[in-house]
Amino acid sequence: MELRRSLEILMRRWWLIVGLPLLVLVGSLLHTASEPYTATVRASILIPGDTEATGNATNPELMVLDDAPVLVGSHAFAADVFANLPASAKPLGLDVQRVQQALSGSRYSRILTINVKSADQQVALAIAQAAAAALPTSIDQYMIAAHGQPATVRIIDPPESAGRGGAHRLLIVVVEVLVALAAGIGLAAFAAALDERLYTLAETETVLGLPVLADVRGRRFGRRRWRLPGGSA
Amino acid sequence: MNALIEEPRVDSDRVARVSPAFLSGESEPAAHCRSLATVLAARWGMDAAVAGLDEQRHARSCLLAGVDTGTAAVGLRLAIAFAQAGRATTLIDVTETGRGCDRFVEVPPALTSSDVSNDGAFSPIYATNVPNLGLVPAGSSEASGGDLQLADRVARLLQRTPTVEQGVAIVVAPALSVAPSALALARLVGGVLLAVTPGRTTRPDAVRARDALYAAGGRIWGVILAADERGSGAGATSER
Numbered sequence: 069m070e071l072r073r074s075l076e077i078l079m080r081r082w083w084l085i086v087g088l089p090l091l092v093l094v095g096s097l098l099h100t101a102s103e104p105y106t107a108t109v110r111a112s113i114l115i116p117g118d119t120e121a122t123g124n125a126t127n128p129e130l131m132v133l134d135d136a137p138v139l140v141g142s143h144a145f146a147a148d149v150f151a152n153l154p155a156s157a158k159p160l161g162l163d164v165q166r167v168q169q170a171l172s173g174s175r176y177s178r179i180l181t182i183n184v185k186s187a188d189q190q191v192a193l194a195i196a197q198a199a200a201a202a203l204p205t206s207i208d209q210y211m212i213a214a215h216g217q218p219a220t221v222r223i224i225d226p227p228e229s230a231g232r233g234g235a236h237r238l239l240i241v242v243v244e245v246l247v248a249l250a251a252g253i254g255l256a257a258f259a260a261a262l263d264e265r266l267y268t269l270a271e272t273e274t275v276l277g278l279p280v281l282a283d284v285r286g287r288r289f290g291r292r293r294w295r296l297p298g299g300s301a
Numbered sequence: 302m303n304a305l306i307e308e309p310r311v312d313s314d315r316v317a318r319v320s321p322a323f324l325s326g327e328s329e330p331a332a333h334c335r336s337l338a339t340v341l342a343a344r345w346g347m348d349a350a351v352a353g354l355d356e357q358r359h360a361r362s363c364l365l366a367g368v369d370t371g372t373a374a375v376g377l378r379l380a381i382a383f384a385q386a387g388r389a390t391t392l393i394d395v396t397e398t399g400r401g402c403d404r405f406v407e408v409p410p411a412l413t414s415s416d417v418s419n420d421g422a423f424s425p426i427y428a429t430n431v432p433n434l435g436l437v438p439a440g441s442s443e444a445s446g447g448d449l450q451l452a453d454r455v456a457r458l459l460q461r462t463p464t465v466e467q468g469v470a471i472v473v474a475p476a477l478s479v480a481p482s483a484l485a486l487a488r489l490v491g492g493v494l495l496a497v498t499p500g501r502t503t504r505p506d507a508v509r510a511r512d513a514l515y516a517a518g519g520r521i522w523g524v525i526l527a528a529d530e531r532g533s534g535a536g537a538t539s540e541r
Contacts, residue, residue: 264503264504265499265500265503266499266500266504266507267500268499269499269526272497272499272507272524275504275507276507276511276524278495278511278521279523280523280524280525281494281522281523281524282333282334282336282337282340282526283525284330284333284334284378284526284527284528285330285526
């Protein structure tokens with residue numbers, strides 16, 4: 069009974085409970101729709117002489133790998149990627165500068181992740197594929213000393229598609245909507261706590277200690293109920 | 302016209318016409334008011350069976366007082382319900398200049414403010430196009446100079462309402478929040494119905510109005526849930 073009463077009180081502000089999640093859902097979907105397409109390439113990179121002594125200044129292989137994301141964002145790498153673009157990508161109207169703007173990288177241990185972002189799905193995928201092709205050569209060219217032993221670069225996640233919002237976007241949207249729903253319920257409860265108005269017949273009778281003899285508002289205001297002076301309905 | 306009228310007078314030459322919307326018994330509010338009239342009749346019957354009812358009270362009368370809204374529409378419907386049930390019914394409108402019902406009653410030109418007493422004299426009872434229903438535009442307490450004059454005037458009006466068998470009087474008061482002087486009427490009538498507008502009336506206001514009515518000697522029979530009459534022109538705003 070208490071639960072039902074609580075629900076009735078909350079539903080007086082149903083628009084808040086429904087509206088807030090709806091607003092968040094629409095905002096989230098719009099945000100997703102305006103996001104660029106992203107294609108990802110992951111590669112493991114082994115620099116010759118890696119001793120597993122992370123941070124050892126005399127064996128700075130992993131520290132050298134810190135330069136890999138910088139390399140990915142460079143004009144030199146963009147030029148290599150542009151050179152590796154397939155012939156089918158020519159009509160897309162790309163140039164080195166656009167390729168450079170689309171590329172970004174990050175490193176975790178020996179894994180280099182290259183993200184390619186573009187408003188055009190085909191462009192994102194084409195650049196990512198070209199980046200995967202250009203990466204081994206570029207690493208050797210720009211991160212290994214001249215005449216040194218080449219690095220071992222293996223593409224572990226080749227680009228297969230370009231999508232929006234990342235893999236967990238749906239989950240994020242669902243969580244956002246659920247949080248908004250909880251916030252809407254909280255706001256409705258808070259507003260109800262501050263609201264001193266009378267709403268229901270039972271509430272009126274309780275507050276005033278008087279019987280409600282009639283509800284003369286009409287159908288749209290809810291059920292009517294009669295009570296004879298003696299108390300019987 | 303404002304002269305003291307010793308006997309009830311029905312001016313049949315000038316009939317106030319109630320809006321057809323109120324005459325239709327099909328509407329839900331009309332049906333509700335018919336049921337409410339049955340409840341009140343039962344209450345009056347119970348009171349009549351109990352000896353010792355305050356003689357100052359008009360036995361078969363009822364004050365409709367809204368916490369923060371007018372009660373003209375409800376009062377008119379209730380009065381029509383009694384009249385259509387064959388009871389001689391007097392609707393006493395004590396809202397501002399006694400015209401709270403104007404939105405619902407087409408008043409002939411002759412029924413102007415000059416007909417409304419504001420000097421302690423009695424307003425006449427005007428016939429309406431509803432058989433058995435008389436209308437008394439009795440003016441506001443402020444216009445007549447204060448609580449005692451209003452109470453005195455209404456008391457004398459109640460004495461002069463038809464005394465035939467089963468004759469009843471419905472007094473429509475302005476919202477108590479804007480015209481607390483209407484409280485003085487509570488002790489004159491058989492009972493009071495406190496009108497509350499769900500979704501608008503606040504708990505503190507309702508409790509304050511209830512306590513004020515008790516303090517004024519009113520016998521509150523119960524509460525009615527009424528629509529906000531402000532928009533209809535018969536509510537608190539127009540009765541101010």
